[in-house]
Amino acid sequence: MxxxxxxxxxxxxxxxxxxxxxxxxxxxxxxxxxEPQRILNVEGFxxxxxxxxxxxxxxxxxxxPEFIGLGRPINLANxxxxxxxxxxxxxVETGSGYYSTSPDFAAVVGRSYNLEIxxxxxxxxxxxxxxxxxxxxxxxxxxxxxxxVTTDRLNDEIGVQVMAHFQDPPEQENYYFWxxxxxxxxxxxxxxxxxxxxxxxxxxxxxAPKPCCSRCFHKNIPKPTNIITLSDTxxxxxxxxxxxxxxxxDGLRFKETYRLDIQHLSVSAxxxxxxxxxxxxxxxxxxxxxxxxxxxxxxxxxxxxxxxQVLGHFFVSDERFLRIYIQRDQLxxxxxxxxxxxxxxxxxLQQFNFPMPFLSVDPPADWNPGN
Amino acid sequence: MLTLGAxxxxxxxxxxxxxxxxxxxxxxxxxxxxxxxxxxxxPFQDHGFYFSRDENFDQPIILSLGETSRPGRFLGEIDxxxxxxxxxxxxxxxxxxxxxxGNTLSFSTLNPAxxxxxxxxxxxxxxxxxxxxxxxxxxxxxxxxxxxQVVEVAFGFQIRVRVPPMRDNPTVELKIITRGIELIxxxxxxxxxxxxxxxxxxxxxxxxxxxxxxxxxxxFFAGLGVDLGARTTNYIWEYSPGQxxxxxxxxxxxxxxxxxxxxxxYFGGGEQWPQMGAPILNDAYWHFDGNDFNSIPxxxxxxxxxxxxxxxxxxxxxxxxxxIGSQVYRYDPSTSLWQLRPNLLYNVDKSMxxxxxxxxxxIINKDKALLHYNLETAQSTVISEYPSPFIDNFSxxxxxxxxxxxxxxxxxxxxxxxxWELDMNTLIWxxxxxxxxxxxxxxxASYESEGILYFLRIYAQxxxxxxxxxxxxxx
Numbered sequence: 001m002x003x004x005x006x007x008x009x010x011x012x013x014x015x016x017x018x019x020x021x022x023x024x025x026x027x028x029x030x031x032x033x034x035e036p037q038r039i040l041n042v043e044g045f046x047x048x049x050x051x052x053x054x055x056x057x058x059x060x061x062x063x064x065p066e067f068i069g070l071g072r073p074i075n076l077a078n079x080x081x082x083x084x085x086x087x088x089x090x091x092v093e094t095g096s097g098y099y100s101t102s103p104d105f106a107a108v109v110g111r112s113y114n115l116e117i118x119x120x121x122x123x124x125x126x127x128x129x130x131x132x133x134x135x136x137x138x139x140x141x142x143x144x145x146x147x148x149v150t151t152d153r154l155n156d157e158i159g160v161q162v163m164a165h166f167q168d169p170p171e172q173e174n175y176y177f178w179x180x181x182x183x184x185x186x187x188x189x190x191x192x193x194x195x196x197x198x199x200x201x202x203x204x205x206x207x208a209p210k211p212c213c214s215r216c217f218h219k220n221i222p223k224p225t226n227i228i229t230l231s232d233t234x235x236x237x238x239x240x241x242x243x244x245x246x247x248x249x250d251g252l253r254f255k256e257t258y259r260l261d262i263q264h265l266s267v268s269a270x271x272x273x274x275x276x277x278x279x280x281x282x283x284x285x286x287x288x289x290x291x292x293x294x295x296x297x298x299x300x301x302x303x304x305x306x307x308x309q310v311l312g313h314f315f316v317s318d319e320r321f322l323r324i325y326i327q328r329d330q331l332x333x334x335x336x337x338x339x340x341x342x343x344x345x346x347x348x349l350q351q352f353n354f355p356m357p358f359l360s361v362d363p364p365a366d367w368n369p370g371n
Numbered sequence: 372m373l374t375l376g377a378x379x380x381x382x383x384x385x386x387x388x389x390x391x392x393x394x395x396x397x398x399x400x401x402x403x404x405x406x407x408x409x410x411x412x413x414p415f416q417d418h419g420f421y422f423s424r425d426e427n428f429d430q431p432i433i434l435s436l437g438e439t440s441r442p443g444r445f446l447g448e449i450d451x452x453x454x455x456x457x458x459x460x461x462x463x464x465x466x467x468x469x470x471x472x473g474n475t476l477s478f479s480t481l482n483p484a485x486x487x488x489x490x491x492x493x494x495x496x497x498x499x500x501x502x503x504x505x506x507x508x509x510x511x512x513x514x515x516x517x518x519x520q521v522v523e524v525a526f527g528f529q530i531r532v533r534v535p536p537m538r539d540n541p542t543v544e545l546k547i548i549t550r551g552i553e554l555i556x557x558x559x560x561x562x563x564x565x566x567x568x569x570x571x572x573x574x575x576x577x578x579x580x581x582x583x584x585x586x587x588x589x590x591f592f593a594g595l596g597v598d599l600g601a602r603t604t605n606y607i608w609e610y611s612p613g614q615x616x617x618x619x620x621x622x623x624x625x626x627x628x629x630x631x632x633x634x635x636x637y638f639g640g641g642e643q644w645p646q647m648g649a650p651i652l653n654d655a656y657w658h659f660d661g662n663d664f665n666s667i668p669x670x671x672x673x674x675x676x677x678x679x680x681x682x683x684x685x686x687x688x689x690x691x692x693x694x695i696g697s698q699v700y701r702y703d704p705s706t707s708l709w710q711l712r713p714n715l716l717y718n719v720d721k722s723m724x725x726x727x728x729x730x731x732x733x734i735i736n737k738d739k740a741l742l743h744y745n746l747e748t749a750q751s752t753v754i755s756e757y758p759s760p761f762i763d764n765f766s767x768x769x770x771x772x773x774x775x776x777x778x779x780x781x782x783x784x785x786x787x788x789x790x791w792e793l794d795m796n797t798l799i800w801x802x803x804x805x806x807x808x809x810x811x812x813x814x815x816a817s818y819e820s821e822g823i824l825y826f827l828r829i830y831a832q833x834x835x836x837x838x839x840x841x842x843x844x845x846x
Contacts, residue, residue: 078526080526082395082397084395084396085481085504086396086397086398086481086504086505086527086528087504087528088504088526088527088528088529090525090526090528090529114394114395114402116395126394126395126402126446128392128394128404129392129393129394129395301404301444301446302446303402303446303448306436306439306443306444306445306446307441
C-alpha cells in the first residue's frame with residue numbers, strides 16, 4: 001500500500017516537473033535599442049560686421065554616461081551662403097569641419113539669407129530664409145555686483161550683472177540675443193606665497209617667494225553660459241534698462257579688471273524661439289518642475305529626404321559689438337575669500353604638468369580700461 | 372435603440388496643406404517649403420507643388436514628390452524656370468483621386484549679372500574666374516568674339532574659364548552668354564604682355580656682383596664690386612640706349628664692395644677687400660653730378676650691404692648686414708650734412724626689393740609683404756603682397772623694381788622668371804610675360820628709358836653677365 005502511494009507520488013511529481021518544464025519555455029524577444037543616427041549638425045551664424053564668419057559642420061554622437069564617439073567634423077563639403085538677390089558667398093574650409101567666409105564678408109540689413117550645404121556624398125541641405133532686422137543702438141552699458149542666496153547657507157553666489165540701456169523701436173517687433181564672447185581679464189596671483197613642493201629633497205613645503213610675476217593677462221569664457229534672448233512683446237517701444245549678461249565671480253575673474261566682450265544682436269522670431277528652447281533645455285536641473293526634454297527643430301532641411309533630421313539653426317543678425325571693462329573697485333560685493341594662486345602668474349596654466357602656453361604679462365594690443 | 376444610437380460614424384481625418392515659404396530663388400531655380408498638417412498619418416498618393424506663370428495655374432509645371440503619409444514639412448526644388456519673370460506656386464496633395472491645394476504664394480526669378488572677374492590679366496591657356504549671379508549651365512564665354520573653354524560653372528555664381536590664345540590685341544572685351552542673355556564685363560581683359568630681348572652688349576670680361584648702379588637721364592651706370600671670379604673692380608661703366616658697348620668712366624675711388632647706392636648717382640660705404648687679410652670697412656661716399664664723381668662727407672655709421680634711396684631730394688642709407696640692420700641716416704646735399712633718422716621697425720638690407728614712388732619708400736620683405744614706409748612719421752604699413760611664391764634662401768632675394776610713372780615693375784628675383792606690374796593707384800598686380808632667358812640668374816642692375824626696362828643679369832654657370840631689354844607692353 002505504502003509502495004503504491006509512493007509510486008503515485010513519483011508519477012505526479014514527474015508530470016508536474018514535465019508541465020513546469022514545458023510551461024517555463026520563454027520565447028526570445030528580439031530587442032534592438034534605438035541608436036541615434038549620425039545626423040548632421042550645423043552651427044554658426046553671420047552678422048553685419050565684416051569678418052570671416054564661421055560655420056561648423058559635424059556629425060552628432062550619442063551623449064550620455066557611456067562614451068560612444070566623438071562629434072566628428074564633416075570635411076570637404078560645399079558650403080554656400082545665398083541672399084535674396086542670388087549673391088553667393090562660397091565658404092572655404094579653414095579647419096577640420098570649419099568653413100569660413102571671406103574676411104570682408106558681411107550681411108546686409110533688410111536682406112534674406114540661406115545656408116546651403118552639399119556633402120561629399122551629394123546630399124544637400126538648405127536652411128529656411130533668415131531676414132536681417134536692424135538692431136537698436138545701445139546708449140550705454142553699465143554693471144553692478146549681485147548677491148544671490150543659494151542652498152548653501154554660508155556661501156552666497158556673487159556675480160556681476162551687465163545692463164544695456166537702449167530704446168526699443170515701437171514700430172517693429174524686435175528679438176534680441178546677447179552672445180558673450182571669450183574675454184580677457186587680469187589674472188592676479190600671489191608669487192610671494194609660493195612654497196616648495198612637499199616632495200622637495202631638502203626643504204619640503206618651505207616658503208620660497210618668487211620674485212615675479214603677480215599680474216598677467218588671461219582669457220576666459222564668461223560663465224554661466226546662459227543663452228540670453230528676449231522678445232519685445234512685453235515692452236515694445238519702451239526704453240530699456242535690461243540685463244544682458246551675468247558673470248559669476250569665481251574668485252579669480254574680478255581680482256582686478258575683467259574685459260567682457262558681448263555681441264548685441266537682432267534675431268528673427270524663429271531664431272528667438274530656437275534659442276529660448278535651447279536655453280530651457282540647458283537649464284534643466286532634474287527637478288519635477290523642469291519642462292520635459294524636447295526635440296528642438298532647427299531650420300535646416302534636407303533636400304533629398306524629408307524624413308532626415310538635421311540639427312542646428314543657421315541665423316543672421318545685425319550686430320553691435322559691446323565691450324566693457326569691469327573694475328574691481330567699482331563692485332559692491334566680491335567673492336570672499338578670493339582664490340589665492342601662490343605662484344608666478346605666467347605659469348598659471350602649467351600647474352598640472354601639462355604642456356600649455358605661458359600667460360603674458362603684456363596686455364592685449366587693444367587693452368584700454370581707461371575708456 | 373441603445374445599440375443603434377451607440378454606432379459612431381467614421382470620419383475622414385482632417386488635415387491641411389500649406390504653401391509655407393519661398394525658401395530661395397535664383398535665376399532658373401526655386402526652393403519652396405510646404406507643410407502637411409494633421410494629427411495622424413494620412414496616405415497621399417502624391418504631393419508636391421504646382422508652379423505657373425499665371426495665378427489660375429492654367430498650364431502648371433507640376434513638381435511631384437511622390438507618395439507620403441507623414442505630416443510635416445516638405446521641400447521642393449524646381450529647375451529650368453524662365454529668367455526674370457513672376458511665378459505663382461501652391462502645394463498640393465493627391466488623396467483618393469482628389470487633389471487638394473494649399474494657399475498660393477508668388478515669387479520672381481532673377482536675371483543673371485556679371486559682377487567681376489579675376490585676375491584682370493592672365494596668360495593664354497591659364498584660367499580666370501568670373502563672378503556674378505544666376506549663371507546657367509549653358510554659359511558661354513567669349514574673348515573679343517573668340518569662344519573660350521568653360522571649365523566649370525559652380526553653383527551659378529562662378530565660371531572658371533580657360534583663356535584662349537591671344538590674337539592681335541592684348542586688351543579684349545569679355546562677354547558671356549547665359550540662358551540667351553548677353554553680359555559684358557565692365558573692364559576689359561588683358562593678356563599678359565612683355566617682350567624680352569638680349570641686347571648682347573656686355574661689360575667685357577666682367578660679371579658684376581656686390582656692385583652699385585644708378586641712372587641719370589638716359590645714361591646707365593654700373594660698376595665696383597667684384598666679379599664671379601672674385602676679381603675686384605675699381606671701375607664704373609656707362610651705357611646709353613642705342614650704343615653697342617659699355618664705356619669705362621673716369622671714377623678714381625678705391626674699390627668698394629657691398630656699397631649702398633641710390634638710383635640717382637649717390638653711392639658709397641661697404642667694404643674693400645685687400646689682397647691679403649680680412650676685408651676692411653670703406654666709408655667713402657660719392658656723388659656723380661653728370662660730369663664728375665665728387666666725394667661727399669662720410670656718414671657717422673659704417674654700412675655694408677645697406678640699401679640706399681633718394682627721396683625728397685635727400686640721399687638715405689639704411690640697414691645692412693653689419694651692425695644694426697635698422698638704422699637710417701640721411702644726407703642733405705644742400706647742407707652737406709648727415710642726419711640720424713628714426714630706426715626702421717625691421718632690419719633691411721640690399722637683397723630686399725625697394726623703390727621710391729612719390730617720395731615715399733616701399734619695401735618688399737622676405738614674407739612677401741609690400742610695406743609703405745613714411746619717412747616723416749617713421750610708420751610702416753603693409754599695403755599689399757608680392758603675388759609670386761618665394762623659396763627661402765633661393766628666390767627670396769635680389770629682384771628688380773623699376774618705377775615708370777604710377778606703375779612699378781617688380782620681379783626677376785634670384786633664380787626666378789616671374790615679372791609683375793603693380794599699379795600704385797589701385798594696388799592691383801598684373802602678370803607680365805615670364806623672362807625668356809635662363810632663370811638661374813641674378814639681376815645686378817636695372818634701368819628705365821622711355822618706358823622700356825633694361826637690366827644686367829649674371830649667371831654662375833657658365834660664368835657670364837647678360838644685358839637685357841624688356842618692353843612691358845610688347846607682345
